[in-house]
Amino acid sequence: MSSGQPEGVPAARTVGAPEARPEGVPASWEVFLRPRRGLSHQHVGSVRAYDPDTALLRARDLYTRRGDPLSLWVVRSDAVHTASPDERDPYFANARHKPYRYPQQFVPLTTERSPDGGHDD
Amino acid sequence: MSATGPADTAAAGEDEPTARFEALVGAGEAVEPRDWMPDGYRRMVLRQLAQHAHSEIIGMQPEGAWLTRAPSLHRKSVLIAKVQDEAGHGLYLYSAAETLGVDRADLLDALHQGRQRASATFDHPALTWADTGTIAWLTDGAAVINQAPLCRTSYGPYARAMRRVCQEEAFHVRQGYDLMRALCEGTPAQKAMAQDAVDRWWLPAVALMFGPPDTEAGGADARTAAVGAAVSRRAMAWGIKRHTNDELRARFVDSCVPQAERLGLTLPDPAIRWNEERGHYDFTPVDWDVYRRALGEDTHWARQRVAHRRAAHEDGAWVREAAAAYAARTRDADAAAGQDAGAHEHGHGQEHGQDRTEVRA
Numbered sequence: 001m002s003s004g005q006p007e008g009v010p011a012a013r014t015v016g017a018p019e020a021r022p023e024g025v026p027a028s029w030e031v032f033l034r035p036r037r038g039l040s041h042q043h044v045g046s047v048r049a050y051d052p053d054t055a056l057l058r059a060r061d062l063y064t065r066r067g068d069p070l071s072l073w074v075v076r077s078d079a080v081h082t083a084s085p086d087e088r089d090p091y092f093a094n095a096r097h098k099p100y101r102y103p104q105q106f107v108p109l110t111t112e113r114s115p116d117g118g119h120d121d
Numbered sequence: 122m123s124a125t126g127p128a129d130t131a132a133a134g135e136d137e138p139t140a141r142f143e144a145l146v147g148a149g150e151a152v153e154p155r156d157w158m159p160d161g162y163r164r165m166v167l168r169q170l171a172q173h174a175h176s177e178i179i180g181m182q183p184e185g186a187w188l189t190r191a192p193s194l195h196r197k198s199v200l201i202a203k204v205q206d207e208a209g210h211g212l213y214l215y216s217a218a219e220t221l222g223v224d225r226a227d228l229l230d231a232l233h234q235g236r237q238r239a240s241a242t243f244d245h246p247a248l249t250w251a252d253t254g255t256i257a258w259l260t261d262g263a264a265v266i267n268q269a270p271l272c273r274t275s276y277g278p279y280a281r282a283m284r285r286v287c288q289e290e291a292f293h294v295r296q297g298y299d300l301m302r303a304l305c306e307g308t309p310a311q312k313a314m315a316q317d318a319v320d321r322w323w324l325p326a327v328a329l330m331f332g333p334p335d336t337e338a339g340g341a342d343a344r345t346a347a348v349g350a351a352v353s354r355r356a357m358a359w360g361i362k363r364h365t366n367d368e369l370r371a372r373f374v375d376s377c378v379p380q381a382e383r384l385g386l387t388l389p390d391p392a393i394r395w396n397e398e399r400g401h402y403d404f405t406p407v408d409w410d411v412y413r414r415a416l417g418e419d420t421h422w423a424r425q426r427v428a429h430r431r432a433a434h435e436d437g438a439w440v441r442e443a444a445a446a447y448a449a450r451t452r453d454a455d456a457a458a459g460q461d462a463g464a465h466e467h468g469h470g471q472e473h474g475q476d477r478t479e480v481r482a
Contacts, residue, residue, distance in 0.1 A: 045216040050448030084155040
């Protein structure tokens with residue numbers, strides 16, 4: 001088996017509004033806002049604009065009318081590539097049926113009992 | 122608002138994606154843009170989102186007309202913030218609608234050409250300053266009751282937009298009530314102005330903010346109630362709606378009666394009376410057919426609202442054209458500079474472009 005894309009998996013697609021748009025319609029931009037110090041930027045919605053400066057201005061007017069925002073990102077919607085389990089099922093199959101990736105599968109640190117299998121390695 | 126043919130529930134068992142979708146929604150999970158969804162669901166969410174977005178921006182007009190005539194700088198600042206919020210709510214919702222693969226420019230065209238409509242609530246004039254307070258207290262108050270359950274509507278982007286809207290809507294209602302209280306504690310003329318505005322806006326709020334009757338108890342006639350009930354049942358099965366129109370309408374009346382009493386205002390419905398047995402206020406059922414006819418598409422104010430919106434859009438065309446031309450010229454110049462820079466030392470134009478993508482407030 002090749003290490004490339006699993007068979008039958010459609011290529012990644014972009015988010016938001018349709019990608020191909022007629023001339024003269026402003027591009028869609030996804031807006032990410034860091035609402036407070038210590039948090040990551042969070043997706044809050046989208047705006048339409050012809051260029052990044054205007055997109056930032058519109059995002060500021062729309063998403064930061066209250067509170068004390070720390071920073072804004074805008075990313076063209078057609079530059080965000082996505083994969084979701086619903087449409088790319090095999091792509092995410094590697095996360096399934098692996099209970100051993102969770103700590104509760106193992107013996108607690110606070111009991112005296114030794115693990116059933118007794119693996120020490 | 123006509124019922125678009127919803128997917129047949131009988132087919133759910135045979136149709137594997139439909140069954141999975143209904144199980145997801147039934148479990149209270151959110152539907153996200155990339156999920157498979159029945160065509161009827163997509164159309165129903167889209168129609169509601171578009172109508173909602175249109176109502177937010179058309180709703181700016183009656184209050185917006187009073188911005189230049191606010192009685193104090195404080196009230197003016199508040200009203201500007203409120204009307205600006207309504208524009209913002211429209212934009213949140215157009216943004217959510219676009220996740221369903223439509224273009225907001227097409228939705229605006231549909232509004233301008235009369236193929237889609239905004240709530241008829243705003244097809245009334247705001248005649249006095251008291252109307253601004255009444256609209257905020259009653260129609261935004263109705264909106265809060267309508268919209269609080271929409272924060273849990275099944276379509277994820279719609280629910281997220283509504284959480285933002287609801288946070289801001291609470292300010293709208295409070296400032297409206299505050300404005301009404303100031304008038305009611307003022308001169309007899311001011312109090313009379315407040316009562317007059319309430320007399321004109323009560324029925325639009327009760328009837329139009331909640332839609333047609335959809336239970337037998339809420340309707341003046343059984344046919345309208347049956348049609349309304351069929352649409353609401355489908356919307357509730359899909360988790361788009363959480364309550365019937367009539368349930369929310371009753372909740373609104375229950376909340377308004379004591380508020381009006383505190384203001385010393387009379388709600389213009391002689392049938393309003395506390396019903397001990399039901400634990401709710403009784404009120405006159407909405408005669409939807411009569412009311413709809415009176416508010417058809419051809420009324421003066423319905424045409425006026427859309428005409429004003431269309432004129433604003435057309436008057437702004439030169440701004441959009443200039444922005445597009447500027448963007449095209451900048452893009453060409455950047456491309457030329459990029460090639461030039463690439464030939465000598467790499468990445469100068471690129472770095473400049475990246476610097477612009479973050480601002481700190």
